[in-house]
Amino acid sequence: MLFDMDGTLVDSEKLWDVALRELAAEYGGTLSDFARRAVIGTSMAESMRIVHDDLGQPERDPQASIDWINARILELFRTGLRWRPGALTLLRAVRAAGIPTALVTSSGRPLVEVALDTLGRDSFDAVVCGDEVDLAKPHPEPYLTAARLLDVPIGRCVAIEDSPTGVASALAAGAAVLAVPAEVPIAPIDGVHQVESLTAADLELLAALLGEPPA
Missing domain, CATH: 3.40.50.1000 (HAD superfamily/HAD-like)
Structure with a gap:
């Protein structure tokens, strides 16, 4: 199996939703529902590419965003899984x-x-x-x-x-x-x-x- x-x-997708939307707000934007759906099931690198493109900020460092998301989602997983x-x-x-x-x-x-x-x-x-x-x-x-x-x-x-x-x-x-x-x-x-x-x-x-x- x-x-x-x-x-x-x-x-946990609801927790990812919280973290991703908070990241978008941190970058001064709002994540679209289309982009939120598009990242489900993808790798972290691909997810950050989708998020950055959705925010009109493709130049952002994917690893920096991954590190931010990982830190936040760890907090959420410890309390809300x-x-x-x-x-x-x-x-x-x-x-x-x-x-x-x-x-x-x-x-x-x-x-x-x-x-x-x-x-x-x-x-x-x-x-x-x-x-x-x-x-x-x-x-x-x-x-x-x-x-x-x-x-x-x-x-x-x-x-x-x-x-x-x-x-x-x-x-x-x-x-x-x-x-x-x-x-x-x-x-x-x-x-x-x-x-x-x-x-x-x-x-x-x-x-x-x-x-x-x-x-």
């Missing part, structure tokens, strides 16, 4: 069944370490962070890396994602994909099963996505 983090397991509906129950069921499990996120390692205080460090056999791969989502590298770390063929993995960017990454890698849209709608895609919430997902559904008979 390959779980995305932001918007999939935890309701909440599970998405059904996520904890599904994760516990997967772990109880002994299924190899990885966290595959575009967030950087320092932020993920804080999130793991909520998610549980023993909830995952492997963790792939956005700053630990050469190519971020929507490239397939994050999911291919996770499957390699689990020593499971990617075609035997189910990836759970909330964004079009993440879905594209998982599909390109060759995983079965369960989409659970959070902040951004995901257009219907052949081979991608969608649910409104992870309360509608269970081990039987995950097995079905891999073409396996129910247990």
Whole structure:
């Protein structure tokens, strides 16, 4: 099992919204709703490029903005991280069944370490962070890396994602994909099963996505 983090397991996109809009205000501007949606699921570098362009300030240093956002979001994660509906129950069921499990996120390692205080460090056999791969989502590298770390063929993995960017990454890698849209709608895609919430997902559904008979 390959779980995305932001918007999939935890309701963190609202915290990112706070941080991104505060950054825009710090720069004397207002982040458009279009730009806010566009950054969901992207790498930090790409997110800052989108934000800077949206503010009409493309000359700004992306790393300086990344450092600002990271510091602020760490504060928010420590106090306001909440599970998405059904996520904890599904994760516990997967772990109880002994299924190899990885966290595959575009967030950087320092932020993920804080999130793991909520998610549980023993909830995952492997963790792939956005700053630990050469190519971020929507490239397939994050999911291919996770499957390699689990020593499971990617075609035997189910990836759970909330964004079009993440879905594209998982599909390109060759995983079965369960989409659970959070902040951004995901257009219907052949081979991608969608649910409104992870309360509608269970081990039987995950097995079905891999073409396996129910247990």
